[in-house]
Amino acid sequence: MRRPLALLLLAPSLALLAGGCVYGSIEPGDPVDYALVCALPATAPSSTALAPMSPPGAFVPAADPARPAAIRTGYVPIVQDGEGPIFDMTGVARTVYLNRNGGTLSGGYDDAAHNVSSVVAGTGRGSVTLPKANFSDKDWLKFVSCVSDEFSRFNIQIVQDRPAVAGFMMQMVGGSPSALGLPQAVGGIAPIDKNGCAVIEGAVTFIFPDSLGGSLDVNCEAAAQEIAHAFSLDHELLASDPMTYLDFGGHKVFQDQDASCGESKSRGCICKRPQQNSVKILSEKAGLFQDANGPMVALTSPADGASLSAGALPITVHATSATGSIDRVTLHYHDAGNWIVADCAGHSLPCRRSGDDFTFTVPGARGLATFHAEAADSVGGVNVTHTRTVLAGVGENPDTGAIRIAVSVNLGSFAATRQVALNATITTTAGTIDEATVLWTDRRGATSSNPMCPAGAGTNGWTRSIQAAPTPGERSFVVEADDSEGNHAASARFTILLDR
Ligand SMILES: [Zn+2]
Numbered sequence: 158m159r160r161p162l163a164l165l166l167l168a169p170s171l172a173l174l175a176g177g178c179v180y181g182s183i184e185p186g187d188p189v190d191y192a193l194v195c196a197l198p199a200t201a202p203s204s205t206a207l208a209p210m211s212p213p214g215a216f217v218p219a220a221d222p223a224r225p226a227a228i229r230t231g232y233v234p235i236v237q238d239g240e241g242p243i244f245d246m247t248g249v250a251r252t253v254y255l256n257r258n259g260g261t262l263s264g265g266y267d268d269a270a271h272n273v274s275s276v277v278a279g280t281g282r283g284s285v286t287l288p289k290a291n292f293s294d295k296d297w298l299k300f301v302s303c304v305s306d307e308f309s310r311f312n313i314q315i316v317q318d319r320p321a322v323a324g325f326m327m328q329m330v331g332g333s334p335s336a337l338g339l340p341q342a343v344g345g346i347a348p349i350d351k352n353g354c355a356v357i358e359g360a361v362t363f364i365f366p367d368s369l370g371g372s373l374d375v376n377c378e379a380a381a382q383e384i385a386h387a388f389s390l391d392h393e394l395l396a397s398d399p400m401t402y403l404d405f406g407g408h409k410v411f412q413d414q415d416a417s418c419g420e421s422k423s424r425g426c427i428c429k430r431p432q433q434n435s436v437k438i439l440s441e442k443a444g445l446f447q448d449a450n451g452p453m454v455a456l457t458s459p460a461d462g463a464s465l466s467a468g469a470l471p472i473t474v475h476a477t478s479a480t481g482s483i484d485r486v487t488l489h490y491h492d493a494g495n496w497i498v499a500d501c502a503g504h505s506l507p508c509r510r511s512g513d514d515f516t517f518t519v520p521g522a523r524g525l526a527t528f529h530a531e532a533a534d535s536v537g538g539v540n541v542t543h544t545r546t547v548l549a550g551v552g553e554n555p556d557t558g559a560i561r562i563a564v565s566v567n568l569g570s571f572a573a574t575r576q577v578a579l580n581a582t583i584t585t586t587a588g589t590i591d592e593a594t595v596l597w598t599d600r601r602g603a604t605s606s607n608p609m610c611p612a613g614a615g616t617n618g619w620t621r622s623i624q625a626a627p628t629p630g631e632r633s634f635v636v637e638a639d640d641s642e643g644n645h646a647a648s649a650r651f652t653i654l655l656d657r
Contacts, residue, residue, distance in 0.1 A: 190599045190625050190632065251313045251356075251443055252325040253384055255301055257290035259331050261615075267348055267360045270323035271613070274361035275348045280337050290331035290366060294525065295464060296373060298546055300330070302462035303377035307399065307410060308384070309543050310436075312444040316544065317527070321567040321578045321620070326360045326387055328380050333367035344369045345379045347386035354428035356442050360387035378409045385411070388442045390435055391418045391427045398435050411435040451538030452478040454486070454530060457514065459547050467550025470522035474501075474515045474530040474542070481535035486515040487656070489531065489568065492549060493524025496566040496577075496653045503656035504629060522549035559587040560638050560646035566653065577623045577653065581609065581636045584617050588641030593619040596637065600630030609636070629656050 254269065262285055264278030277285050292300060297317075305315040316325075334343040347362035362383035369375050381399040382390075395416035396403040402420045413436035418426035426433050447453070457473040459465060472490070476483045488506065490497040499505035501515045508517045519526075529544045560583065567578040583590045593609040612618030625632070632655065636648040 189603070190597065190623050191605075249324075252320050253304075253308070253313060253315050254319055254325050254327045255304060255315060255317050255380070256319070256327050256329050257292060257297055257317070257331065259287045259289040259329075261286045262329075262361060267357055268323070269325055269327035269359045269361050270320075272361075272616075273359075275357075276346050276361065276363060277337065279348075280339070282338065285336050287329055287336050287363075288332045292330075292366070294548060298462045298464075298525070298548055299373050300377055300380075301546055303373060304328075304380050304384075305461065305543060307377065307381040308439075308443075310446055311439045312446050313384075313439075314544060317525075317546065318565050318567075319580075320569070321580055322569070324358060326358070326362065326384065328384055329361065329363045330366065330376070330380065332365055334365045336365075337363070341368055345383045347383040349386045349391075349427070350389060351427045354389035354430075356389065357387045362387055374408055381409075381411070385435065385439065388439055389428070390438055391430075391433055392420050393417065393426075393433045393435070394419050394423060395435075400433070400435055411439060413437065446543070447540045448538060450480070451540040452476055452483060452532040452534040454532035454540050454542050456528075456530060456542045456545050459545070461545040461547070463547045465522075465547055465549050467523045468521065470519040470526065470547075470549055472517045472519065472528060472530075474517070474532070475513055476515060476530075476532040477513050478532075478534035478536070478538065480538070483513070483532055484535050485531075485533040486510075487531045487533075488517045488528060490517075490519060490526065490528040491566065491568075492519075492522050492526035494649060494651050495519065495521065495523075496568060496651065498568055498571060498655050498657065500656045505631075505654040505656045524549060524551070558646060559642070559644045560585045560590070560640055562636050562638055562646060562648040564636050564648050564651060566651070571625075571655075572657075575625045575627065575657075577625055577632075579609070579621045579623065579634065579636070580612070581619045581638075581648070582617050583619055583636075583638045585638075585640040585642075585644060587644055590617070590619075591639050591641050593636060593638045595621050595623075596635045597623055598633045599626070600628060600632060625655060627657075631655075 260272060262272045262274045262277050264283060265273040267273065267275045301315065301317050308315060334341060343365065345364035348357050348360050350357060364376060364379045364383055366376055369379055378399040385400060390400050392402060393400045393416040394403060395401055395412055395414060396405040397409055398412045398416065399409040413434060415432040415434050417423040418433050454474060454476040457475045472488060474486050476486050486501045488497065488499050497505060497519065499517060501508035501510060501517065506517050506519060508515060525546060526549050527544055527546045529542045531539060531541045533539045563582045565580045567580065570576055579595055581593060583593055595607045595609055596604055597607060598604045607621055609619035609621045612620050632653040633650050635650050639645050
């Protein structure tokens with residue numbers, strides 16, 4: 158039975174009177190989406206000073222005149238003593254955020270979510286600021302796709318949107334080593350646990366494209382090496398592996414092969430490992446990507462990194478089950494204006510099943526589009542694909558006068574909690590941002606105004622989580638912001654399609 162619209166529109170203001178920013182449903186049986194109380198900004202861990210590297214610059218290998226000096230990358234030994242932030246990643250997929258936006262990092266135990274880096278501490282500097290990556294959108298996409306491929310068989314997700322939940326690693330991409338006071342010959346640097354070979358959760362690793370040069374392959378291989386250092390991989394003398402300094406005629410990928418450690422000549426491996434097998438160590442440290450007993454699921458098209466036109470975007474998923482039948486295929490998708498969680502058998506998106514192929518059609522794709530799929534089989538197995546990113550038309554750069562609002566949505570915990578985490582990075586060229594608001598429109602068209610919460614001192618982040626009612630359908634939102642000089646701006650409208 159339909160209820161009068163006026164009553165429904167009252168819900169947010171009634172709840173406001175009732176106290177704070179918790180919005181409740183108007184009565185049982187008529188669920189509405191509601192905004193959750195602002196989470197307190199997470200407290201940044203105390204930045205315990207690490208001992209400066211001794212001697213300074215010791216991680217820079219000796220120059221080899223036969224090779225371009227710029228390919229050199231290093232690692233900084235750090236001590237894992239339990240005083241850093243604790244992330245329990247047992248059985249959980251690691252996430253590595255490729256950061257092309259630059260930013261300021263302070264020194265301390267690695268905690269990417271709070272921009273704290275042991276490499277920065279190791280240089281003896283309190284903080285460093287890195288510039289944005291000087292990559293075109295198309296080159297960036299190829300770079301992201303290449304790094305994703307490097308890690309595709311391991312349980313490591315490479316993402317280009319900053320995750321909302323702490324515990325991820327961050328690969329900084331941009332600038333020159335001089336930002337860290339390092340010689341121009343250093344192409345990248347990362348922390349490593351030389352004694353315990355533990356994974357450095359929250360690690361911040363670096364590559365410096367200004368030193369590495371314009372080859373996307375070289376930048377990608379350097380990023381693979383730096384990220385893998387955080388998983389305890391040493392340098393090795395196998396030319397086809399990204400952990401090497403040796404030249405190789407082709408593209409370097411992690412090899413399932415024992416190799417001697419060293420930069421230009423053999424030396425002992427860290428942690429007294431007799432030899433190093435990159436694939437074996439990454440498999441042990443990170444785990445393999447898919448549950449071997451679950452359904453096999455993969456994205457067929459479009460190809461990762463493809464440049465397409467804006468508009469209707471068909472996405473084909475191939476899913477099979479060895480032990481049962483495929484019960485459900487779900488697409489998780491977002492681009493410059495859409496966030497979608499859609500079942501092939503649902504109502505959010507057109508989807509056609511043909512044998513083992515499930516083809517979704519996203520109607521109005523625009524900008525950078527990122528997606529993955531999930532399949533469930535009739536015997537309870539679930540697997541997900543890796544993430545692909547394509548460019549649908551031109552990227553979008555929402556410029557709204559003095560104020561710039563960049564919006565992202567995190568649906569990562571939606572399946573479990575039905576929470577939609579809205580994040581905005583808001584900057585102004587005039588004064589400071591005083592407030593930010595989400596105007597959330599639920600599936601019936603009722604709009605509520607919800608203040609956003611500052612993500613933490615020293616960031617330009619604002620957050621708000623919305624609890625979606627257990628009703629499939631379309632939602633949308635706009636973020637508005639005001640600065641201290643009286644400027645007001647609103648983002649474009651973003652659409653969220655939810656099948657559950
Ligand atoms: Zn290295």
